[in-house]
Amino acid sequence: MRALMYLGTRQMEMQEVEEPRVTPGHAVLKVGAASICGSDLHGFLGKSAKRVPPLIMGHEFTGEVVDLGRGAEGLSVGDRVTINPILSCGRCDECLRGRTSICPHRTVIGIEHPGAFANYVSVPVASCFRLPDHVGDLEGSMVESLSNALHIFDRSLHGFIRSVAVIGAGTQGLLALQVARHIGATRIAVTDRMPSRLALATSMGATHAIDVRSDDPDGPVEAVFDMTDGQGVDLAVEAVGHTATQEQAVRMLRQGGEAVLLGLGAEAPMAIDGVAMVNRELVVRGSYAYTSLDFAYSLELISTGRIDVASMVVERDLEQGPGIFAKLVDDPGDLIKVALVPGS
Numbered sequence: 001m002r003a004l005m006y007l008g009t010r011q012m013e014m015q016e017v018e019e020p021r022v023t024p025g026h027a028v029l030k031v032g033a034a035s036i037c038g039s040d041l042h043g044f045l046g047k048s049a050k051r052v053p054p055l056i057m058g059h060e061f062t063g064e065v066v067d068l069g070r071g072a073e074g075l076s077v078g079d080r081v082t083i084n085p086i087l088s089c090g091r092c093d094e095c096l097r098g099r100t101s102i103c104p105h106r107t108v109i110g111i112e113h114p115g116a117f118a119n120y121v122s123v124p125v126a127s128c129f130r131l132p133d134h135v136g137d138l139e140g141s142m143v144e145s146l147s148n149a150l151h152i153f154d155r156s157l158h159g160f161i162r163s164v165a166v167i168g169a170g171t172q173g174l175l176a177l178q179v180a181r182h183i184g185a186t187r188i189a190v191t192d193r194m195p196s197r198l199a200l201a202t203s204m205g206a207t208h209a210i211d212v213r214s215d216d217p218d219g220p221v222e223a224v225f226d227m228t229d230g231q232g233v234d235l236a237v238e239a240v241g242h243t244a245t246q247e248q249a250v251r252m253l254r255q256g257g258e259a260v261l262l263g264l265g266a267e268a269p270m271a272i273d274g275v276a277m278v279n280r281e282l283v284v285r286g287s288y289a290y291t292s293l294d295f296a297y298s299l300e301l302i303s304t305g306r307i308d309v310a311s312m313v314v315e316r317d318l319e320q321g322p323g324i325f326a327k328l329v330d331d332p333g334d335l336i337k338v339a340l341v342p343g344s
């Protein structure tokens, strides 16, 4: 079969490799679509220690079952599925608390196991979620992305979330803003440097689109305070991964507000005003990946049309993979999410 092989920093090529063989409890899938994650781009740049070359990446995907191993119950050949790629141990304290995404023993398909930038991939049957017929492969490959955005809110300490600031209108920012709208936030600010992304954010329900091209770190904070009549927001989501924007997220909060950090790769540790944190009872926390419950809810929101994923993802032929990765890290232009689709 054909596979997009990661061979080292900025090195990727299409190779001919052996197809995966079916093993007990597993299904072999013919890949439908596999989306490129921001974390895959970090891997491509050699900044993801867990991605050891040679590796087939791809953890956001759909496929059709073509073979089933012994004891693989609940699925049939021909079923279309999407996959929760995080394999947690189920026995550690974090797993027992339901916090499977931070299981210290977890492994991920496409990181520690061969992923879906290929014609075929092997997955545990227990990780498969059947796709309704009307959910296409591109949309199905976005279930994983939306799960990340849902996890932010799933773990929030707040009751009602009325005002939200989202820093960065990439995939995660655009999804977080839609979840904020879905759960009833009435004021939603989104910041970005690209006018096309801000326009998309507005069309998806952002009430305030804040252009941050001027590089003034106070500008977005002031705009968020203007939006909230000088109060600050209940929840700020940092979906970029820079030190300066992490600090901005905390400064955008109202009293008792919560900043959630999602973006990877910040250059340096952030500075937090500890006095303000005490006096204003601020919460700053991280959000990592998702649980199976987030995943199931994500699929439900996409299949019922509550969240628009179709307008942020475009399809490209898997054979173009090496060029697409280079483009996404060097000059993405209007591209937000790219799904690689193997030719038949």
Ligand SMILES: [Zn+2]
Pocket (backbone or CB within 6 Å): 037, 038, 039, 059, 060, 144, 145
């Ligand atoms: Zn991902």
Ligand SMILES: [Zn+2]
Pocket (backbone or CB within 6 Å): 088, 089, 090, 091, 092, 093, 094, 095, 096, 103, 104, 105, 106
């Ligand atoms: Zn565990």
